Amino acid sequence: MSSQLFDAAQLRRALTRIAHEILERNGGADGLALVGIRTHGVPLAGRIAESIGLIEGGDAPAVGAMDITLYRDDAGQLGSTAILHPTDVPFDVNHMTIVLVDDVLYTGRTIRSAMDALMDLGRPAAIQLAVAVDRGHRELPIRADYVGKNVPTSREQKVVVELTELDDRDGVFLQEASHGA
């Protein structure tokens, strides 16, 4: 069983709202950059950055991509894939406000790894977090600054974000465990 949490339009509106919230919170786009966590965080970061550019009527903020495999605390335990993807953050993170972007916030461990990885690139002025879905069940004291939708879930369920850049369609879905991972 799978139910839709967001269709394409709802997702678009949620990301636009997040763009507004980021601008409001930071008083504009100066000194702001986005870093998407591979894989689905990267196109999300791109879309939010594009929104910000449109809203501000100027250049979109810089966007980077981050692979956190080498920072995970569960390396090897989850049958993680063999393929490493490069981290590509083509700007200086020092003194910047970096908004980390990911699709789903769950235990918080991925975000912890991403923060470590980011700090190894330099010393940002601040790190904020934007996610499309927060499904709860945190294992670390981490919370998102910007959330597309809060969705109560059980641990057995699975939240899947699909993006046209990587998948067939846009949308967010809730799957029951019996359908397998």
Add this chain to the structure above:
Amino acid sequence: MERKRHLLGLEGVSAEDIQVLLDSAETMIEISQRDVKKVPVLRGKTVVNLFLENSTRTRISFEIAAKRLSADTINLSGGGSSLSKGETLADTARNLAAMSPDAIVIRHPSAGAAILLAEVLDCPIINAGDGAHEHPTQALLDLFTIRQAKPELKGLTVTIVGDILHSRVARSNIYGLLTLGAKVRLCGPPTLLPPMFEHLGAELHYDLATAVRDADVMMMLRIQRERQGHNFFPTLDEYARYFCLTEELLAEASSDVIILHPGPMNRGIEISSGVADGPYSLMMNQVANGVAMRMAVLYQLIIPGHDGIRGSEIPERTPTSATG
């Protein structure tokens, strides 16, 4: 999960595995270029560098690679280890096993030493050069360096020149290049290039001029000065006369030819200074790529339960029958 993955050589390693290793090295290159050249992925892991033959460069390359992945490294070298005091390799290995290393990198003057270790120990073994057998990480970094310069390895003509007979670098490169679809030419005097090499799938050349023609990659091997004393060739001078890669010869190669050399090179013997310092020479890239490549190998072999490369098989000795 139970089966340990090793990198004992490139013979028999699949194209998929080689690609995964090369792809992983791309990521590692990025780490090596930042201010904080370290990731935590191998935190708490121990890598033993067992170097029973002199090799400062390869040992340092492995040590930096391990450290950049946050592994602890222990270096044992020939002079300081008990091996020089009559202990067998297998016993040294068992002693090391008691220290629960997560990987052992071994360099040994005898062919087969890495395989022997893999048979005795229950941790990943990485061959850093065993006699004249194989030196897989050197070949991987050569492949990686070629891939950086050329869009695709498949279909390239790669010429390896020098003491092929005694070269583990040549052997590993032959296997890796052929697996990835390149054409391999070997070149050297007949004393250092026995005809049997043809059976590995390479073309043999005894004339450097024809071996260079239209080559996309020239890989020059270091000529060991000691060979002179064993009549493999009369003198280094005469060797250079026939097998030194000069700018004139290079003009016959493909217009975007690249030059590799595993180092340390003998200028004026296997390679002229003009070529060594010329625009096509990628020797410094090789050194930098060496660290990234070894990081990729350590990562892919050590992370447990990882759905990663299969690596090298320990050769099986299958009993047969005389029942006729």
Add this chain to the structure above:
Amino acid sequence: MNTETQNAARRILVKGGHLIDPSRDVSEKADVLITAGVVEAIDKPGAIPSDGAEVVDARGLFVAPGFVDMHVHLREPGYEYKETVATGCLSAVVGGVTSVACMANTNPVNDSGAVTKYIIDKAKVAGLANVFPVGAVSIGLGGEALAEFGEMFEAGIVAVSDDGHPIMKSSLMRHALEYAKMFGIPVIAHEEDLDLCCGGVMNEGLMSIRLGLEGIPSVGESAMVARDIELARYTGGRLHVAHVSTAESVEMVRRAKHDGLDVTCEATPHHFTLDDSAVAGYNTNAKMYPPLRTERDVAAVRAGIADGTVDSIATDHAPHHRDEKASHFDEAAKGVVGLETVLPLTLALVRDETLTLERMVDALSTQPARNLGIERGTLARGSVADLVVFDADRAWNVNATELASKSKNTPFDGWEMRGKVTRTIVAGRSVWEDAA
């Protein structure tokens, strides 16, 4: 042993078997009666009354003169941790070998009558197989100065050899061939040109290229065979080429025999069974000198055995301690044990129709006895009753740890074999019987 069994042991009737005795061109069903250590009677099945003799039921089995292995390393004195005369002789009789010629590379080297006598005394104590020592050609196997052939001959040697240490000095080889004529004994030559083979650890070929191991070129052997055949031609001496391994060597021996020279030749089961692919994986139990060669060489050695060019089969039984083989290939000891697997490996040549059973027994018993000039390798009436009974079809698996030899360095561990010795009799005494 009580008196009753002792008396019974004096008379043995081997009954119902198929007797193969190439010395008399016999291959037929026959019973053999042994009395007081010699063959007393041979007759049609059932023709000899048992008359209180111990009856060995040989129905469905073959009976042959005990095998004579003219190339064995017993390691005593000096290397008793590898093998002793007693353990080596036990290994021999388990394999159906009733006589062994043991090489001189002991410590001290068997280059004197004293060492020869020491070995013979040890063999008497062991009381299993007959041991015929081979004396050194040169003092200390040093390849320089001729050892005292006469003193050793009087103590009991049957041949001279610097086995394991090829004689590089051509004049020494020449003089050995000449001087040995005084005693009518052969010079057994380990044919490897050490200068050509220098540093090699396996056959030079595609396999050595792949493994990155230093190769031993086949010409290293054949060049020496050529030299020694020419020396034998020149001197008229008796040359025995040990463990021939290359096609070219076989061909040269064939021509030498054709020319009527006094040249004989042996091959080992490992050289006619395995090629250099057995080294794959750096299997140190496939390391020996001369090394395992190519498929083509194996075929040539087999053809040589078939046509009699290679007149004898010998094992070059070379026991080494586990630790000496557990090393990396370059450093590992060279040589393999062979006494307990010689029969099934040779029977494999019979099954693939390379040899007849009769030629097999000829190569295992009759010819080597002739080469050494010993009165063995025959079951003629009145001859010493050294006899082997074997089942040519019995299947069994080699388990190295179960070998009787003190050392377990066989390349055939885990192999499925067919053919097993069921009884070994030396000088009328049953010294080994298969429990199964």
